[in-house]
Amino acid sequence: TSENSLGEALDYTITGIEPGAGLTGLSKNTLEEYENLDGWELLESSTAGMLGALDGAIKNEEPIIVTGWTPHWMFSAYDLKYLEDPKGTLGGKENIQTLVRKGLEEDMPSAFEILDRFYWEPKDMEAVMFDAQEVSFEEAAEKWVEQNADRVNEWTQGIEKVNGDEIELVTTPWDSERASANVVKVVLEEQGYKVTLTPVDPAIMFQAIATGEGDATVAPWLPTTHGSFYEKYKEEIVDLGENLKGTQNGFVVPAYMDIDSIEDLMP
Numbered sequence: 422t423s424e425n426s427l428g429e430a431l432d433y434t435i436t437g438i439e440p441g442a443g444l445t446g447l448s449k450n451t452l453e454e455y456e457n458l459d460g461w462e463l464l465e466s467s468t469a470g471m472l473g474a475l476d477g478a479i480k481n482e483e484p485i486i487v488t489g490w491t492p493h494w495m496f497s498a499y500d501l502k503y504l505e506d507p508k509g510t511l512g513g514k515e516n517i518q519t520l521v522r523k524g525l526e527e528d529m530p531s532a533f534e535i536l537d538r539f540y541w542e543p544k545d546m547e548a549v550m551f552d553a554q555e556v557s558f559e560e561a562a563e564k565w566v567e568q569n570a571d572r573v574n575e576w577t578q579g580i581e582k583v584n585g586d587e588i589e590l591v592t593t594p595w596d597s598e599r600a601s602a603n604v605v606k607v608v609l610e611e612q613g614y615k616v617t618l619t620p621v622d623p624a625i626m627f628q629a630i631a632t633g634e635g636d637a638t639v640a641p642w643l644p645t646t647h648g649s650f651y652e653k654y655k656e657e658i659v660d661l662g663e664n665l666k667g668t669q670n671g672f673v674v675p676a677y678m679d680i681d682s683i684e685d686l687m688p
């Protein structure tokens with residue numbers, strides 16, 4: 422069948438990203454949860470490795486299946502589609518949430534209030550990610566903050582300034598979360614904070630907030646992508662709710678491939 426020839430053409434391999442990514446765990450689970458996908462394997466690598474493989478395949482009009490997500494510039498750079506995920510094991514539509522350490526509200530009330538108010542849209546995040554392909558994330562974030570003064574003002578209006586108080590933001594290393602973390606960094610700096618930004622694996626990020634080694638994060642994808650970490654640490658963290666709605670994970674293929682669903686990978 423054509424499905425079998427696709428499997429053979431791809432060596433039954435799905436091109437994945439970093440071992441520590443939430444998406445990597447969900448992808449492995451997906452290969453287990455769908456029946457008859459036993460032969461398929463997830464090749465763990467890096468986001469850059471995945472994007473390089475995707476680019477190479479598309480240049481040669483070859484088949485490829487990658488683990489991908491939105492917001493990401495890959496969807497504007499290439500003509501791609503998500504494979505349907507009828508079992509929902511890759512999480513469907515999700516949100517990004519703001520989590521802070523216990524005690525932050527008492528210790529740094531201004532930062533706490535700004536973090537609590539921080540909310541933006543996927544198109545805002547994409548604008549920063551787009552600019553950050555040409556300039557640093559820091560510069561891209563500064564530009565966004567300048568151009569969106571009204572929105573930023575909603576986050577900071579009436580909040581007392583501070584004088585060099587140190588705060589540590591913990592984030593994950595993907596572009597989407599470098600964008601959000603850098604925007605929050607710029608806003609907190611304008612408020613008078615001295616901000617350190619630490620990019621780590623999702624597991625370490627949750628641990629840092631739970632132990633108080635880090636003060637806050639605006640990076641967790643919930644309820645599914647980082648759901649296992651959230652479950653583990655939820656009693657130890659303060660959840661300030663959504664800061665962005667409508668992210669998605671999935672198995673992604675070039676639009677020229679004639680499969681539409683994860684179920685099409687079954688023999």
Ligand code: PBE
Nearest residue numbers: 442443444445490595642
């Ligand atoms: N991602 C992008 C991350 C979160 C942001 C989907 C690659 C992850 O899988 O943990």
